[in-house]
Amino acid sequence: MPCERQRCTLLKAMDERAWKSILTGWTAPKIVDKDGDYILKPETTWTIEKAQISSFNAKAINAIFSSMDMSMFSLIAYFVTAKDAFDTLQKHCEGSKSVKRTRMRLLNSKFENIRMSEDETISEYDQRL
Structure with a gap:
C-alpha cells in the first residue's frame, strides 16, 4: 500500500467521508430484541444518515480491498469495517x-x-x- 499521505489522498479523492470512516470507525446499527440481546438492525429500517455512513465505510473498504495483492488481502478479508482493515494493514506493514x-x-x-x-x-x- 502507498504511504499514509497517498492513502488519505486517494480515499479523499474518492470521497472524503470514506477517509473519515477510517479515522472514526463504523459500527452497524443494532437494536435490542425481546430477550434483551443486541442484534443487527435490519438495513431496511436504517435512517438515511446511518445508510450514508455505512456507504462511506463500504467505499473505503472496497478501495482497500482493491489495492491489495492476495497475500495481504488474506490478512483483512474478514473485516467488515475499513478502520479495522486499515489498522491491521498499517500494523502489519509498519509495525508497532x-x-x-x-x-x-x-x-x-x-x-x-x-x-x-x-x-x-x-x-x-x-x-x-
Missing part, C-alpha cells in the same frame, strides 16, 4: 511504535557506521550511501 523505534535505531546505527574504504572512489561511496 516500538518496532518503528527499533528499526529507526538500527538504521541510525548503520548510517553512523558507514565509512569509505580506501579502494573506493567518491562516486562509489556516494552511490552506496
